[in-house]
Amino acid sequence: MHDSYGGNVPAQPSAPGAAPLAAPGFGLGPTVTTTTEDFPAPGTAVPEGTAASSATGAPVKRGPVRDRYFDLLRAIALFRVVLYHLTGWAWLPLVFPSMGVMFALAGNLMARSLKRPAPQVIRSRVRRLIPPIWLLGAIGVTGMVLQGWGPDEDGHPGWWLLHLTFWILPVSDPPYAEGLPGIHGFIGDNWAADLAGPLWYVRAYLWYVLLSPFLLRALRALPLATIAAPIVLSAAFQLEYLSLPGERIPSALTDFSTFGACWIIGMAHQEGILQRLPRYVIPSVAPGIALAGLWYATNQNFSEGHDLDSIPLAQALWSCGTVLLLLHFSPSWSQWPRRLRRWDKPVTLLNSRAVTIYLWHNTCILIAATQWDRLWSIDVLSENYSWLLESPWPVLVLTWVLIGLCVLAFGWAEDLAAKRRPQLWPTDARKPAHSGPRPGPGAGSGPRSKGRSRARAG
Numbered sequence: 001m002h003d004s005y006g007g008n009v010p011a012q013p014s015a016p017g018a019a020p021l022a023a024p025g026f027g028l029g030p031t032v033t034t035t036t037e038d039f040p041a042p043g044t045a046v047p048e049g050t051a052a053s054s055a056t057g058a059p060v061k062r063g064p065v066r067d068r069y070f071d072l073l074r075a076i077a078l079f080r081v082v083l084y085h086l087t088g089w090a091w092l093p094l095v096f097p098s099m100g101v102m103f104a105l106a107g108n109l110m111a112r113s114l115k116r117p118a119p120q121v122i123r124s125r126v127r128r129l130i131p132p133i134w135l136l137g138a139i140g141v142t143g144m145v146l147q148g149w150g151p152d153e154d155g156h157p158g159w160w161l162l163h164l165t166f167w168i169l170p171v172s173d174p175p176y177a178e179g180l181p182g183i184h185g186f187i188g189d190n191w192a193a194d195l196a197g198p199l200w201y202v203r204a205y206l207w208y209v210l211l212s213p214f215l216l217r218a219l220r221a222l223p224l225a226t227i228a229a230p231i232v233l234s235a236a237f238q239l240e241y242l243s244l245p246g247e248r249i250p251s252a253l254t255d256f257s258t259f260g261a262c263w264i265i266g267m268a269h270q271e272g273i274l275q276r277l278p279r280y281v282i283p284s285v286a287p288g289i290a291l292a293g294l295w296y297a298t299n300q301n302f303s304e305g306h307d308l309d310s311i312p313l314a315q316a317l318w319s320c321g322t323v324l325l326l327l328h329f330s331p332s333w334s335q336w337p338r339r340l341r342r343w344d345k346p347v348t349l350l351n352s353r354a355v356t357i358y359l360w361h362n363t364c365i366l367i368a369a370t371q372w373d374r375l376w377s378i379d380v381l382s383e384n385y386s387w388l389l390e391s392p393w394p395v396l397v398l399t400w401v402l403i404g405l406c407v408l409a410f411g412w413a414e415d416l417a418a419k420r421r422p423q424l425w426p427t428d429a430r431k432p433a434h435s436g437p438r439p440g441p442g443a444g445s446g447p448r449s450k451g452r453s454r455a456r457a458g
Contacts, residue, residue, distance in 0.1 A: 068333040068347070070105055072340070073326065075350040077101045082361050086369075086399060087392050090307035093315070094294070097308070099201070100262040100319025101326065106205065107266030108327075110212045118213040125209045130169070131417040132355045133202060135410055137167035137174070140195045149177035149192075170202050172248050187363070188370045194362040201358070204255040208263050215264055216271075223273050230260025231316050238313035258312045261320040269327045282328040290321025345427040352426040353411045357403055360410065364402035368395050 077098035084092040113121045141164070151157030166174040176196035182188040208215075218226040234257035236242040237250075244250045268274050274282065297314035308315040336344055350357065372395045376382045381389060388394065412422040 066334075067330075068336050068340075068344075069331050070108075071347050071351050072343070073101055074105055074354065075343075075347040078350050078354055078357060081358070082365070082399065082403070083396065085362060086365050086396055088307075090302070093308045094318065097315070097319040097322050100259055100315075100323050103205075103208070103259040104262040104266035104269075104323040104327065107208065107212070107263035108270045109266075110209065110263075111216055111267035111270035114213060114216055122209055122212075126169075126206070128414075128417045129202065129205070129355065132359055132410070132413045133167070133170060133199070135413045136195070136359050140176070140192065141167060144177040144180065144192050147177065147180050149180070169206075170199055171206055173203060173251065174199055182370065185374065186370065187367050191363065191366055194366045197362050198358055200251075200255060203252065204259065207252065207256060208260070212263075212267070216267055219264060219267055219271065219273070223268060227261055227264050227268065227320075230257045230264070231313075231320065233257035233260075234313045234316040238311075254312055258316045259319065261316060262323045265320065265323050265327065269330075274324075274327060282324050286321045286324035286328070288321070289324070290318050293317025293319075293321065349407070349425065349427045352423075353407045353414060355414050356407055356411045360406040361399070361403055364399050364406060365395075368398040368402055372398060 076096060080092060080096050080098045083089075084098075110121070110125075113124075151160040160175070163175040166172050174196060176192040178193060179190055180192050182191055215226065233242075233253070237254055237257060244253070265274070293308075293314040293316065296317065297308060297311050300311045300314065302308070302311060302314065308318060372389070375389055408424055411424070411426075415422040
């Protein structure tokens with residue numbers, strides 16, 4: 001189990017930190033979630049047609065605006081993913097289940113977008129996701145081949161070539177070279193596993209997108225049963241009532257069942273299903289669901305160094321309960337509260353380049369750790385400042401510097417995929433800003449130890 005995600009219509013905000021107007025959406029009330037037509041992560045909308053006074057006193061129709069609360073959740077989720085994959089701290093997914101949150105936000109947007117014809121929506125989602133994957137694959141696969149990876153690795157050239165097509169359309173996990181030596185002084189061993197690790201999320205996201213029209217119909221007909229179905233499937237896998245041969249299909253179904261409830265809850269929030277419940281229901285039920293997941297985790301050796309990603313049923317329950325609470329208490333910010341306006345630019349950047357950050361962050365972690373570990377060869381540092389060399393915080397800072405370089409070098413692919421003018425550093429909330437698939441249990445890195453950091457697929 002891995003851990004680990006149309007453009008905006010430019011508008012003139014009414015106050016500092018105000019969000020831009022988005023493409024027309026469909027509102028169900030003050031807490032309805034929406035965002036731009038093809039933005040892979042949702043925001044909340046004010047219903048289209050809300051009147052505002054113009055300079056002449058005539059009413060002016062305003063489109064839906066971005067929900068900065070959802071943008072903040074997505075930014076926190078992405079930062080937590082990077083921190084977790086660097087440190088491997090098992091308590092981080094408990095503090096904030098990033099993958100569940102990001103899948104819920106994506107499901108919310110998908111439900112809103114399905115007001116349009118389903119084939120059009122699916123094509124748009126795929127189009128916005130694939131070019132950054134192609135760029136990652138072009139660089140990564142080329143590096144693997146140069147280090148000797150080739151058709152003989154799978155035992156049959158035909159299978160190797162066939163599986164390479166998953167780098168083009170990742171409906172299953174793309175192949176990669178295991179056990180490659182590192183590039184001395186630059187990147188550590190087995191770098192290909194770290195580069196390919198986050199792609200589990202892309203595969204899961206694509207399948208959720210493809211299945212969303214059917215999930216939405218089921219949700220409207222049988223809301224409770226549809227939300228509960230993925231958790232029941234997760235329990236069947238976890239308790240070994242259901243088993244399937246092979247690796248690809250069971251892996252895909254495990255990820256679907258683990259985070260499927262979160263995706264569907266996001267859709268239910270957009271549809272207004274959660275809002276129609278009495279206000280006391282979710283605060284009463286959600287903590288019990290989350291605690292059931294925690295209870296199950298503690299009975300599966302969670303306290304002995306495991307984390308939720310190794311216990312899919314516990315992850316499913318904990319994420320489901322947390323997502324229910326986060327969406328229930330959503331304040332629906334059309335603009336930043338005064339105390340949070342200072343975070344507008346970094347949050348906008350994280351949302352605008354979420355695909356790039358998620359795809360490249362594991363590689364950045366491995367490079368940063370490799371460079372930092374070289375300092376152990378300096379005697380004065382290793383003898384007197386071993387506490388600093390063992391600390392994850394300098395590596396975290398270096399990781400984000402490298403992520404920033406990746407944003408500059410590769411972020412343009414997201415703009416081209418969205419058919420908009422490329423920007424090097426999109427931090428202006430008044431300009432189109434879009435985030436991508438969410439970042440989640442992808443490959444991560446385990447705890448750092450003296451002279452060694454490793455990225456772990458977790």
